[in-house]
Amino acid sequence: MTPTPATADPAADAWEERDAALWALLDSLEPEEFLSRMDVLTEELGPAHPVALFERAAARDSLGHSDLAVPLYREALRGTLPGERRRRAVIQLSSSLRNLGKAREGVELLTAERERGQDHLSDALAATLALCLADAGREREAVSVAVAALAPHLPRYQRSMANYARLLVSPEED
Numbered sequence: 001m002t003p004t005p006a007t008a009d010p011a012a013d014a015w016e017e018r019d020a021a022l023w024a025l026l027d028s029l030e031p032e033e034f035l036s037r038m039d040v041l042t043e044e045l046g047p048a049h050p051v052a053l054f055e056r057a058a059a060r061d062s063l064g065h066s067d068l069a070v071p072l073y074r075e076a077l078r079g080t081l082p083g084e085r086r087r088r089a090v091i092q093l094s095s096s097l098r099n100l101g102k103a104r105e106g107v108e109l110l111t112a113e114r115e116r117g118q119d120h121l122s123d124a125l126a127a128t129l130a131l132c133l134a135d136a137g138r139e140r141e142a143v144s145v146a147v148a149a150l151a152p153h154l155p156r157y158q159r160s161m162a163n164y165a166r167l168l169v170s171p172e173e174d
Helices: 010-024 031-043 050-062 066-078 085-099 103-114 122-135 139-153 158-169
Strands: none
Touching (some): 010 031, 031 050, 050 066, 050 085, 066 085, 085 122, 103 122, 122 139, 139 158
């Protein structure tokens, strides 16, 4: 998870650099050490700061604690998350909800987020939506979303695959 700097403020940029450096250590630190360092770093922003809440949620989520991450994501989204963090929070919250057996809520959040437009996280959103749809018992829609997201990346057959994806959920009548 590589955060995006939120401002041109040198102090904020320095904090973002330290945050990115800590995320780079995720796989080399013991989970408790990583969480402790993240909590210390985010405390600099204040416990209720939306970025601090998001980063604490993401840290817990990355270590398999969806149950601890969900309330933090929700609180972060009640605030103003800068840059791509808001969209990441929706994607990650939805994934965590899916892990907790609440895939339908994830589908609702991701569907609303998808309507906000396209960006470099759109494929991640689609992948998470496909997983939530599958867990919600909507497998045809899940395959449709996944194939539609994959189609533009194929060396050939983009048009055909996009059409097949559409037909999975809207079959043409004979």
